[in-house]
Amino acid sequence: MTLWKKSLPGKTPPKSKNSPDLFAQLKGEITVMRKQGEPPVKDPHSFAQYMCDLCSTPHPVSGLRQCVLCGRWACNTCWKDEYYTCKSCAGIITIHTLKGNE
Numbered sequence: 001m002t003l004w005k006k007s008l009p010g011k012t013p014p015k016s017k018n019s020p021d022l023f024a025q026l027k028g029e030i031t032v033m034r035k036q037g038e039p040p041v042k043d044p045h046s047f048a049q050y051m052c053d054l055c056s057t058p059h060p061v062s063g064l065r066q067c068v069l070c071g072r073w074a075c076n077t078c079w080k081d082e083y084y085t086c087k088s089c090a091g092i093i094t095i096h097t098l099k100g101n102e
């Protein structure tokens, strides 16, 4: 007599790497500080300079980039080229990426 072990029906579908859900997940976790396209805050002490939303130092507008996730304006120091987001959001992405590899 052969005892056949029935394989249990899969409860959870296997997670695919780099699923498009990641972006949706991040969106749920990251607080949007500014709308996309909203200009950075002008430095009250100087003309033609804008504030970095992360470190609060003035920069020319060409030195700031808007994060696609939280909408904050970040200077070069606060920017993560790898993800094209600010460093703050990049940290959250890193956590999610690590989780996904488990």
Ligand SMILES: [Zn+2]
Binding pocket: 052, 053, 054, 055, 056, 057, 074, 075, 076, 077, 078
């Ligand atoms: Zn900065």
Ligand SMILES: [Zn+2]
Binding pocket: 067, 068, 069, 070, 071, 072, 085, 086, 087, 088, 089, 090
């Ligand atoms: Zn951000």
